[in-house]
Amino acid sequence: MAGGPTETTKPAEEYRLPTGVKAKHYDLTIRTDLEKLRFDGYVVAHLDVLEETSKIVFNSSKLTLGRARLSSAALKEEVTVDATSFEIDGASERVTIQLPGALSAGTQLALKVDFEGELTGSMLGYYRCSWEDEGKTKHYALTQFEPTSARAAFPCWDEPLLKATIALTMVSRADTVNLSNMPAISEEVYAPSYKDSTDAISWLSSKFSELTTGEGEKWKVTKFQTTPPMSTYIVAFANGPFVYLEDSYTSPLSKFALDVKKKVLPLYEQVFDIEYPLPKLDTLVATDFDAAAMENWGLITGATSAYLVEPDSLDLGAKKRIAVTQSHECAHMWFGNITTMEWWDNLYLNEGFASLPTTDFFSRVFPEWKVHSAFISEMLNRALSLDAKLSSHPIEVECPDAATINQIFDSLSYAKAASVLRMLSNFIGEEKFLKGVSIYLKKHLFANSVTKDLWEGIQEASGVDVPKVMDNWVKKMGFPVITVTETKDGITVRQDRFLETGPAPPEENETLWSVPLSLLTTDENGKAKIDRSLLLDQREITIALDTSKPFKLNAGTTGVYRVLYTAERLIAIAKEAAKENSIFSLEDRIGLVYDALALARAGYLDVSAVLSLYDVFRNEKEHLVWDSVAESFGVFGSTWYEHPQIVEKLNTFRRELFVPIVARLGYDYTAGESVDVHELRTTAIVQSAHGGDEGVIEELRTRFKKAIETGEDAHIPPDLLGATYVTSVKHGGKMEYDQVKAILAKPKTPTVELAAIAALCATQNDELAEETWKYLMSKSRDQDIPVFFRNFFQNHKKRHFLVDKFREDYDQLYQRLEGNFSLQYLVNYSHAGLCSDKDWKETKAFFEGKDVSKYKLALQQSLDGIHTRSEWIKRSTSDLQKWLENRK
Known part of the structure; x- marks a missing residue:
């Protein structure tokens, strides 16, 4: 499938809305009923007719539409169209309303539609989240519209190019809180005497006609400021019994995320010379969230693991995850929200740029994190690994349908895009690059853009023929x-x-x-x-x-x-780079490690040369180099896991490299130590445990036992929580498994929850693996299913177990997750780790005849990965075995 999703070209009119009518403003009223788990609403779309037309076409999905009313000075009287007369195309999620006559260009028109929908747990559109409170299940609701789910919450023109202003009114039970992109301008309890200047007053009255307004049935109406022109996918609203905390007090768990936001926002304003245009920027943390986070303008949303950490915690891993997420979403306020790609084929203009400033600005906010160096492993190598497949796709990729759009939120749109932009910045100089980006943003304020707009801005600032240098990097796949x-x-x-x-x-x-x-x-x-x-x-x-x-x-x-x-x-x-005060930098050493491994995997270099390179770096002091070596050991183990003798010899070599570091640094973390020492200790302990070092395994199991016996978390450093839980279950039995399962039932923090899931998937026991699978299928939240899959993937002895269970329960998993991003991850995690020709044939056969449109790219990438591993094993096993046996 060379070319991935670009193999078939469709004319734009097959997947884009007609351009003859455009919404310029929405008056939107949403009523949320958290008891009945339903919502309904009324929208007035103010339209400009740009070309003569006799029909109106807009997006709607999963909504029950009521009648439509059309009013315009060009129409003699208001026209009512019953919903039974709508032409509804479920596949393209479009509704067509035929007009009684043609409207000429320049006509202004108001379309009024009422609608209702269900608050499902799909994590897309306007959906419900749940939590347990004193034995009762309670709910709140929030939105996730990117890329194409605003249409599942209200009828709209749901394409990035079709920006409009929005005046939102939310109706909810009086004891709940309403949030949206803009600040609230009024809020009052609803009564039959309620007056409103908008056309929604009659709709509101009809909805409440059969309801009482007694103490137990009080409703309120919250009106929000009108937004700037914006794309529908960043519209956001939420309703629930939220605890909202402002300047006077901040939640201890969310304080770090707030601090990051306060630091990075002024930097973005300064560098791009454009003020943040909205009066507020909230962050809403959700218990059920499909993506890590979402950059809704003025109301960022995200999962608990993306934003919450204990105050004063030494959990550096969690802090980095939160800081990266928060600054990425804040960068979107400029890249995506102020200036938006015209269509999803230019998604990288949002995601690549939001990933790049994360690196540049972190060096100012967190210089001790060495983010410029870490970029190589966190972005560049990840991008090159995916882009080395025949089933890759260009950064700028055709997106003819929603299924394709969902699949390109990957390392190419994020990491490769950020990497090529970083390369351009290095080539022309960062000052000129940032100046060019500022020019680009200013020329497209509150508007849309395509690739050539960006190149023009940077070319103006640098004098370089940017399209000549850059076009093939974004328009062609590969490198x-x-x-x-x-x-x-x-x-x-x-x-x-x-x-x-x-x-x-x-x-x-x-x-x-x-x-x-x-x-x-x-x-x-x-x-x-x-x-x-x-x-x-x-x-x-x-x-x-x-x-x-x-x-x-x-x-x-x-x-x-x-x-x-x-x-x-x-x-x-490598020998020159390993010297003190070498002319080669930390970034050079990291690059050597990753290049060598990739070249060996592709057959350009013997595996023995890669292992000899690791030997050269035996006395390395920098964590990021060791981290790249550790990742490489993971790749070797993940490929030869069905060859136990080779795995044991690899682990012996791994122990020789990492156990001395554990002996030097110990197990205890202190607040004053350097970030490099902190992270190197973690990497060395984790790698020594993976490598089977008995001393490290016993230390981690002892700490786990003490923590369980005393109930004191202090026995396990936060950065070792995952390794401690995993090691204890992997080398323990039913007792340790049950202890972790009890922790998962009531985790104290998101970090604890992730560690517990990883541990349950690390068991080597078949019966306990079955128990984990039953928990996954019956009790886990939808958002956690990919987490279980990822951790089963990392348990080499349970890879075939994961494949078998996925295939057994495929229909149920598909039905449960088909609407969101997760399905493609399940396909990848369950199959990408296989490594024989037999695996390739069985995988191919299993998916024959299935509708793979929602995960086509992930499936092909998994098949490519199986083939690559199989060929690498055939080609390099002898060389690998010889080096491991002959080394001194």
């Missing part, structure tokens, strides 16, 4: 491997498309990228110098160079490509 061949006078560098399966065949090797080479060499004093002007925009070039001195391409690992040296040169660069 190059740069092969370095040494000659007597220098080096020849050649670009070819990199595929994880090996050298690309001619039909897949047609793209030539403009590759910033960033060549690092030394001057006459032995000091590093970097030539950032070199641009490889043809198949190969020759560069004059003294190869007897240290050199390296892709200095700082800022380029979106892999670099292939001979094994001898790779080790020579």
Whole structure:
């Protein structure tokens, strides 16, 4: 499936609304009944007729529509259209209303529609969340509209390009709280005498005609300020018994997220020279949420794990997760909300940019986190791993339907987009890059944009022909491997498309990228110098160079490509990089580790060279290098897990590298220690436990036992919570399993909940694995199902168990999750870890005849992954075994 979702091109009129009529403003009234778990509403869409038309077409999904009324000066009288006369296309989620006659361009029209819907637990549209309070299940409701679910909450023109202002009125029971994008301007208890200047007054009266207004049935009406022009997917509202906390007091659990927001918002305003335009920016934390978080303008929403951490906690992992999420969503206030992509094919203009400032600005807010260096593992390597598949897709990708749109919220739209933008910034200089971005935003304030708009802004600031440099990076899938061949006078560098399966065949090797080479060499004093002007925009070039001195391409690992040296040169660069005060940076060392592993997986490099590289870095002090080595061990173990003798020898090598670090750093964390020491300790302990070190395993099990016996959390450092729970269940029995299961029933924090889920999936016992699966199917929240799957995937001995259970319960899982993002993750986690030709054939056969449209891309990527692992095992097992047996 080379080309992924772009393999079939559809004309835009098949999946885009007609352009002849546009909504410019909505008067929207929503009434929420949390007792009946239903909502209803009344919308007045104020329309501009741009082209002569005799019909109105808008989006609606899963709503029961009432009559429509049309009023305009061009119509002699208000026209009423009964819902039975609507032309409803369920597949495209569109409703067509035929007009009694043609309306000419320039006509202004009001469309009034009442509607109702159910508050389901789908985590899309306007949906319900639940929690237990003194044995009773209670509910609240909130929205998740991205990408195409605003239409499931009210009839609208649900496309990013079709921006409109919105004046929202919410009607709810008087003892609840209403929230929306804008601040409330009035709130009063509803009574039959209630007066309202909008057209919703008669609708309200009819809805309440049979209800009492006694003490137990009091309702209230909350009116909100009108929004700026905005796309429907960032409209947000919520209703429930919320505890809302403002300046005078903040929830201890949410204080860190609030502090991050307060720090990053002024930075965004300063750098882009554009003020945040709304009067408030709330964050609503939800117990049931499909995505990690959502950038609704003025009302960010997200899962508990994305925002909550104990006050004064030393849980650095949780703090990083929260800070990244909060700053990402805040960046969207500019990239996505103020300036919005015209269509979902340019999603990266939202997500890539929201991911990139997260890195740039974190270096100012949290310099100790070394976020520029961490970008390589958290963004760049993740992007390259996915983009190395034949089933990849371009950053800018055709999106002809909702199923495709949902599937491109992936590492290419986020991480690869951020990586190519980072590469451009490094090539032209950060100051010019940010100036160009500011120009781009200012030219499209409260409007929409496409790729060329961004290039024009950056070109204006830099003078560089940006489209020439960048177009293939966003319009073509894949990236190059740069092969370095040494000659007597220098080096020849050649670009070819990199595929994880090996050298690309001619039909897949047609793209030539403009590759910033960033060549690092030394001057006459032995000091590093970097030539950032070199641009490889043809198949190969020759560069004059003294190869007897240290050199390296892709200095700082800022380029979106892999670099292939001979094994001898790779080790020579690594040895130079491992020296004190080396000319090669931390980012260079991280890049060497990731490149070597990817190149070995694709057959360009022997596995023995990769393991020798790890040996060279044996005395490394920086956590981020060790983290890349740890991730590489995970890849080896995840590939050869059905070869126990190899796994044991790999684990012996893993223990040799990581256990001495545990001995040096110990198990106790202190508030004053460096972030690098803090994280290195965590990585070393986790890797030593994974590697089977008896001392580390016993220490973690002892701490778990003490915590259970005393009820004191202090026995387990927060960053070791997951490793402690997992190790205790993995190497324990029914007692430890039941103890963790009891913790999961009432977790104190989101971190505890995630750790408990991971532990239940780590059991090696078949009966306990069955018990975990039953819990997953019967008691877990929908949002947690992918978490269970991910952790079963990480339990190598239960991978085939996961596949079997997924296939047994496929119909139930599909029905439960088909409406949201999760289904594709289940397909990937359950199958991507398989590694034989037999697995590939069985997987292919299982999905034959099924409707795979909602997860087509994930399925093909999983199949590609199985094939890649299978071929790697065939190709490299002998070399791997030989190196492990012969090392001293």
